[in-house]
Amino acid sequence: MQPRLSHLLVFGGLVLGSALCVTAQPLDDSVADGIGIEQKLDAQVPLELSFRDETGNMVRLDQLVNDRPVILALAYYECPMLCTQVLNGLLRGLRVVDFDIGQDFDVLTVSIDPGETSALAAGKKREYVGGYGRDGAGSGWHFLTGDQASIDALAESVGFKYEYDAETDNYIHASGIMVLTPEGRIARYLYGIEYSPKDLRLSLVEAAQHKIGNPVDELLL
Structure with a gap:
């Protein structure tokens, strides 16, 4: 029998790797240069930041x-393509992992769009917690929204670089997720839109033990 984790938390703000969110127009070089993920292993996420949860209540990250x-997954809830692919890939991987959201670890998904509402977040939570299908997951998978200052501070702390494209009214970003230690330090980056159960499990085990992983190459999709 495999030992369970004694302490785990999945911080669902999507740390999207290096596949860019699709837009109708080609990207200007100056825009493309500002998109991606700068790995900041062992950096501390600012847990004093406040966001609004899916019920509309204000919460500090240190409460979660x-x-x-x-x-941690940074995304936005009305993303036309890539965010959904990242969240779906995360869900598929977590459904196989033998640790439970809300008991062994937690997930935080954080919107990078300051205009999105708690109602949108609540809809996404129903969709993904329902798809996960395990008791207690609702207490551990949170979908957050926030103001621009809080979003920028969180994104900067984890190296998540994105741009808003006014012409298409979309956010251009990369694809991936990050795993944090219980005290909120960045332990590992996982790139792409599919996450193997083996990688997820190992990342959670190591983060629970306060271990910081090694830098990884970005996977271009």
Whole structure:
């Protein structure tokens, strides 16, 4: 029998790797240069930041990131393509992992669009917690929205670089997720839109033990 984690938290703000969100127009070089993920392993996420949860209540990150590892996903809920692919890939991987959201780890998904509402976040939570299908997951998978200052501070702390494209009214970003230690330090980056259960499990185990992983190459999709 495999030992379970004693403490884990998945911080669902999507740390999207190097596949760019599709837009109708080719990207200007200056825009493309500002998109991606700069790995900041062992950096501390600012847990004093406040966001609004899916119920509309204001919460500080230190209320959600404390005694378990975290998978962080930065996304936005009305993304036409890439965010959904990242979240779906994360869901598929987590459904196979033998640790439970809300018990062994937690997930935080954080919108990078300051105009999105708690109602949108609540809809996404129903969709993904329902798809996960395990008791107690609702207490551990949170979908957050926030103001521009809080979003920028969180994105900067984890190296998540994105741009807003006014012409298409979309955010251009990369694809991936990050795993945090219980105290909110960045332990590992996982790139792409599919995450193997083996990689997810190992990342959570190591983060629970406060281990910081090595830099990884970005996977271009």
